[in-house]
Amino acid sequence: MSFPDISQRSPQVRRGRSALAVAGLLVLAGCGSREAASPTAPVALTVTTTTLETAKLARSIVANGTVFPWQDVIIGAEVGGYRVAAVNIDVGDRVRKGQELVRLADDLLAADVTSKRANVQQAQATLENAAAALRRSEPLASSGVLSASDLDKLRSEEIAARARVEVAKAELEAAELRLRYTRVTAPDDGVISSRTVTVGQVAQTGTEMLRMVRNGRIEWRAEIPESRMREVKVGQAVDLTTADGAIIKGKVRTVAPTIESATRAGLVYVDIPVGSARPGMFARGEIVLAHSDSNMVPVASVVIEDGYSYVFVLGADGHTVQRRRIETGIVDGNLIEIVSGVNPGERVVDKGAGFLKDGDRVDVALADAERPS
Known part of the structure; x- marks a missing residue:
């Protein structure tokens, strides 16, 4: 097999290959010059800032x-075994102290009061007879007609009769008290909050009938x-x-x-x-x-990193930010208290703080409240 001799190629082919080589060198030279002429410049992020101010904060x-x-007052009957005759109130009613709320049937107790009153009268009559007998006997004892033992007996009978009168009176008072207890009244002013009593049921001593907000x-x-x-x-x-x-x-x-x-x-x-x-x-x-006086900034200004809180403070040149570690306090709505790390009057980045790092350049845009109308 034989190969063509390069020297035998046409002049046109040799000229074309030379032109391609020159063009390639020019392209490489141009790329190199562009790379050298365009150094990477940092891009400034547009942010808004707020001035740290002292304000009154309610600590709570x-x-x-x-x-x-x-006070939740439980109301019940103080006597048991008697039928509920009437319920005069309902839940939500406002009542006054002493107002009748529930009434029990009182026929038996009224009859018992009448009986006790008669017992008092009977005991008083017995006392009057014993006292009269003693008065008649004292002159006879002085003259020797009545023995001393008989006089002592009359005196003891008078004392016993007087005691029976006191017992009868006490029983009458107890009966009258039980009769009054058939009227269940409000112990104080208040509002009825619960009712479990109904007409016709038999009331039991101490069982809850009503509940009242005192x-x-x-x-x-x-x-x-x-x-x-x-x-x-x-x-x-x-x-x-x-x-x-x-x-x-x-x-x-x-x-x-x-x-x-x-x-x-x-x-x-x-x-x-x-x-x-x-x-x-x-x-x-x-x-x-x-x-108390507190330094407040928007919550969006605080950046949490590695468990610590930071803010970005605008430098004196107005375009460079400095990251500072802070201690935060109370959160009040969309504001948070800065306890330490920033001084009043310094400008803190508000919107855009989450995209910054220490030493970044920024362009400060006017907040909505600062823009001219």
Whole structure:
């Protein structure tokens, strides 16, 4: 096999190959010059900033609790075995102290009072006879007609008759008291919250008939962690929010002197206005402890990294940020307290903080509130 001699190729082919080689060298030279002429420049991120300012912050404890009656009074009959003749009230009625609520059948007790009254009259008659006999016998004893033993006997009979009168009176008073107990009355002003009694049933002594919220007063009770119990004081203001969104103002009435060992929490009792809530309702409460000056920034300004909190502070040149580790405090809505790490008056990155690192260059855009209208 024979190969063609390169020297025998045409001049046109040799010229074409030379032109391609020159073009390739020019392309490589151009690429190299562009790479050398375009160094990578950092891109500035557009952010917004906020100035750290001092504001009044209400320090508070938030807890969940339930509304209870101030005092839940259980009302029942003080005599048993008698039929309920009338029920004069119902759930939700407001009653006054001494008002008749339930009446029991009193026929038997009224008859017993009449009998006891007759016994008193009989005992008084016996006493009068014994006293008269003693008065007649004393002159006879002085003259020697009546012996001393007979006189002593008459005196003892007079004393016994007087005692029987007192016993009869006491029995009459007890019978009259039982008769009065057939009228079940309200022990104080209040609102009836429960009724279990019905007409016709036989009442038993001490069995619950009615339940009453004394004076209509209600209170909110909540458990506070033992670590914060010392901060709660009598008279502190409390803002309650019910399940339907209603806002109720209250005040701490008292703080329990003990801690529940099972929950490590103590009870706080808060007075709230009459009629503002119903016993059994759930409410979220905020106990206002004090008002103090605090440095606040938007929550979006704080970046969490490796378990620590940081913010980016705008430098003096207005284009470079510095990452600072901070200590945070209370969260109030969309603001968070900065306890340390930033000084009042410094500008902190708000929007865009999550994309920055220490030393980055930024362009600061005006926030919506700062833009001219």
